[in-house]
Amino acid sequence: MTPNDFLKILLNASNKCADPAPDGWYSRDQLGKIWGVKKTICWHRISKGIELGLVEKKVFYIPNVNGTLFPVPHYFFKDSNKRKTR
Secondary structure, three states: OOHHHHHHHHHHHHOOOOOOOOOOEEEEHHHHHHHHHOHHHHHHHHHHHHHOOOOEEEEEEEEOOOEEEEEEEEEEEEOOOOOOOO
């Protein structure tokens, strides 16, 4: 293995894919605008949804203003009718 091969491996390992969040997934800022509430209230609602098993959380890497990929949690609302009851 040459130093350049090693460098390629390191660069490929550190590069994260900048896929946009799929339809149905919302960031906290997006939900705050939809609900018309501030960040803290929005976070309390999301936390309660996660606790009840109604909300799924996944991190997507979104480019910020400078183009740097930044991990942004997104949330998906599960259908309560499809939820399994115990």
